[in-house]
Amino acid sequence: xxxxxxxxxxxxxxxxxxxxxxxxxxxxxxxxxxxxxxxxxxxxxxxxxxxxxxxxxxxxxxxxxxxxxxxxxxxxxxxxxxxxxxxxxxxxxxxxxxxxxxxxxxxxxxxxxxxxxxxxxxxxxxxxxxxxxxxxxxxxxxxxxxxxxxxxxxxxxxxxxxxxxxxxxxxxxxxxxxxxxxxxxxxxxxxxxxxxxxxxxxxxxxxxxxxxxxxxxxxxxxxxxxxxxxxxxxxxxxxxxxxxxxxxxxxxxxxxxxxxxxxxxxxxxxxxxxxxxxxxxxxxxxxxxxxxxxxxxxxxxxxxxxxxxxxxxxxxxxxxxxxxxxxxxxxxxxxxxxxxxxxxxxxxxxxxxxxxxxxxxxxxxxxxxxxxxxxxxxxxxxxxxxxxxxxxxxxxxxxxxxxxxxxxxxxxxxxxxxxxxxxxxxxxxxxxxxxxxxxxxxxxxxxxxxxxxxxxxxxxxxxxxxxxxxxxxxxxxxxxxxxxxxxxxxxxxxxxxxxxxxxxxxxxxxxxxxxxxxxxxxxxxxxxxxxxxxxxxxxxxxxxxxxxxxxxxxxxxxxxxxxxxxxxxxxxxxxxxxxxxxxxxxxxxxxxxxxxxxxxxxxxxxxxxxxxxxxxxxxxxxxxxxxxxxxxxxxxxxxxxxxxxxxxxxxxxxxxxxxxxxxxxxxxxxxxxxxxxxxxxxxxxxxxxxxxxxxxxxxxxxxxxxxxxxxxxxxxxxxxxxxxxxxxxxxxxxxxxxxxxxxxxxxxx
Numbered sequence: 001x002x003x004x005x006x007x008x009x010x011x012x013x014x015x016x017x018x019x020x021x022x023x024x025x026x027x028x029x030x031x032x033x034x035x036x037x038x039x040x041x042x043x044x045x046x047x048x049x050x051x052x053x054x055x056x057x058x059x060x061x062x063x064x065x066x067x068x069x070x071x072x073x074x075x076x077x078x079x080x081x082x083x084x085x086x087x088x089x090x091x092x093x094x095x096x097x098x099x100x101x102x103x104x105x106x107x108x109x110x111x112x113x114x115x116x117x118x119x120x121x122x123x124x125x126x127x128x129x130x131x132x133x134x135x136x137x138x139x140x141x142x143x144x145x146x147x148x149x150x151x152x153x154x155x156x157x158x159x160x161x162x163x164x165x166x167x168x169x170x171x172x173x174x175x176x177x178x179x180x181x182x183x184x185x186x187x188x189x190x191x192x193x194x195x196x197x198x199x200x201x202x203x204x205x206x207x208x209x210x211x212x213x214x215x216x217x218x219x220x221x222x223x224x225x226x227x228x229x230x231x232x233x234x235x236x237x238x239x240x241x242x243x244x245x246x247x248x249x250x251x252x253x254x255x256x257x258x259x260x261x262x263x264x265x266x267x268x269x270x271x272x273x274x275x276x277x278x279x280x281x282x283x284x285x286x287x288x289x290x291x292x293x294x295x296x297x298x299x300x301x302x303x304x305x306x307x308x309x310x311x312x313x314x315x316x317x318x319x320x321x322x323x324x325x326x327x328x329x330x331x332x333x334x335x336x337x338x339x340x341x342x343x344x345x346x347x348x349x350x351x352x353x354x355x356x357x358x359x360x361x362x363x364x365x366x367x368x369x370x371x372x373x374x375x376x377x378x379x380x381x382x383x384x385x386x387x388x389x390x391x392x393x394x395x396x397x398x399x400x401x402x403x404x405x406x407x408x409x410x411x412x413x414x415x416x417x418x419x420x421x422x423x424x425x426x427x428x429x430x431x432x433x434x435x436x437x438x439x440x441x442x443x444x445x446x447x448x449x450x451x452x453x454x455x456x457x458x459x460x461x462x463x464x465x466x467x468x469x470x471x472x473x474x475x476x477x478x479x480x481x482x483x484x485x486x487x488x489x490x491x492x493x494x495x496x497x498x499x500x501x502x503x504x505x506x507x508x509x510x511x512x513x514x515x516x517x518x519x520x521x522x523x524x525x526x527x528x529x530x531x532x533x534x535x536x537x538x539x540x541x542x543x544x545x546x547x548x549x550x551x552x553x554x555x556x557x558x559x560x561x562x563x564x565x566x567x568x569x570x571x572x573x574x575x576x577x578x579x580x581x582x583x584x585x586x587x588x589x590x591x592x593x594x595x596x597x598x599x600x601x602x603x604x605x606x607x608x609x610x611x612x613x614x615x616x617x618x619x620x621x622x623x624x625x626x627x628x629x630x631x632x633x634x635x636x637x638x639x640x641x642x643x644x645x646x647x648x649x650x651x652x653x654x655x656x657x658x659x660x661x662x663x664x665x666x667x668x669x670x671x672x673x674x675x676x677x678x679x680x681x682x683x684x685x686x687x688x689x690x691x692x693x694x695x696x697x698x699x700x701x702x703x704x705x706x707x708x709x710x711x712x713x714x715x716x717x718x719x720x721x722x723x724x725x726x727x728x729x730x731x732x733x734x735x736x737x738x739x740x741x742x743x744x745x746x747x748x749x
Contacts, residue, residue, distance in 0.1 A: 061183030131614030140211025165339030298385020424454025570613025713746030
């Protein structure tokens, strides 16, 4: 029996006992009376009533239909920042309506000073939207108090959406279909949004109870508030904390329909690749994606001849370590329901994923990419769903031969099962299998079990054990982790032990470094001064890391201390000092002309940083590092998250990492410089250009993309890629170039 088949049997055995599970109101809560929009208990828990609208709402942002005057709003929100627990200083009104097609959320946001509002970002899912004024609503449609689907909108119509999982992590990557419009009135702004029931997973009954989080951010005064009190340590991130959300009653969903999405696509390209003597080679192709929601809580996806030509290029990174770099997934097929397969050291997705030493046990970039080059995905399927308290995810894809990279036809399979227990806890397991060609003799497999236990509000424990099976490796093929995390607003502490053996090889995962036993500790003290007009919060954080190989030899020891302050203006200032010990077990080629010998090195640095709040016209973080580095010294200047607002339709985002290194074996400079220019015509149409220079490879690259969502779920892309060699005299010499056109069309039944 194959690994995936075994996992499916386990999934079914866990699922059967909970198929008939019923969803009820949480203990201690009661539904509001018919005339009241919200009921609250002594602990601050809230129950909100959804109201059926006799006629569909016109989504125009005006809030002028009679039902608004006839239905009281929920209008009490509580600050999580800057004055935790106090009522919001700006009034916010919320209504939840529904009909037989949509669930509606409407906001009326009152402002003392509408002229001060920050609203400068239109591009969908651009994280800069979170630095504008905005409102957000999240629906826990399965009432599991762990997962949600959230929808965010700013006063000028900038939209973000996505999924939250495990009561903590947020992914902005999924792009469900929904409608929204904003408006203005004399004392503020308004929002109407409509989410089709077809864009949500819901329970099997007609009458349902959901979880609900509603929030508002006032960036001009740096205030964040929620419809229920939230832990201040979570800040705006509490939008993912479904365990503390309100309860939404009165919801009725329509009978299930066919729920079938068919999305054919076609591409055409013109490619030049000078090293292989390809000049203006024209190609065309077509493929198909299908989604069938065969039940209200589960769906199957099929992809045929998948193409990812429209995907944005990766941001270049500087690597002065001997370990691997992590690049986040950006391909739509793998981004949807990514949290289902998240296990190990990964957040749900995005830049935070893979930031630490813990392996990412399923890393979807292993599928369809070889040596950084796309290889053809012939066909594949995915099944994800929830049955009672059990989440199930199954994935199977096949890639073809690729002459350019030498990649052989390969089958990739994943089976993931996770069962929720208690209120904020789960246990689960995963099996992955990668087999080359048509034989299983070369198959590599990974077996994992994991668990997460949440206690009270601030304390959690996470653990996993994983074992890989690789032909020819008979020992030293395991990894395990135990992590305890306490995170309150004023104090935080973390303790972790992580082991990765030398032969551990999750071929569908990401491992930063092998052969290690890591012990880690962190302590944070972050008081809020009561009477300061300039300082919002202080931070003092110290961490200690001790890593030895599995033979017991010390390889890394790091102690870091940082003092920081969040200012009332939204800026942040910090100073830190770091002490390192690093043993090199083999010669380390740190630059093309510099190799460090085998020995132990003591070094460290001091760092000063200032971050300008993203609500400013010119924002970003600037930092300077200086100190010993191996047997020499290093100076690093970094500009991160830079942004210059030209208008709400045009922005420039520069980045810079400049490293000047002096070592006994030689001097070198390693730098990455780039800028992203984004022109957003409407929330559904934008053009962006990412231009990057990397000194390590002496290349200048450009990725220019135009995206137009001409109909909800249907898109047109025009992409231009260009890479040049900067070592040649004169204008950088072309290495490769491609012009790609892609169009898709969504048919929803």
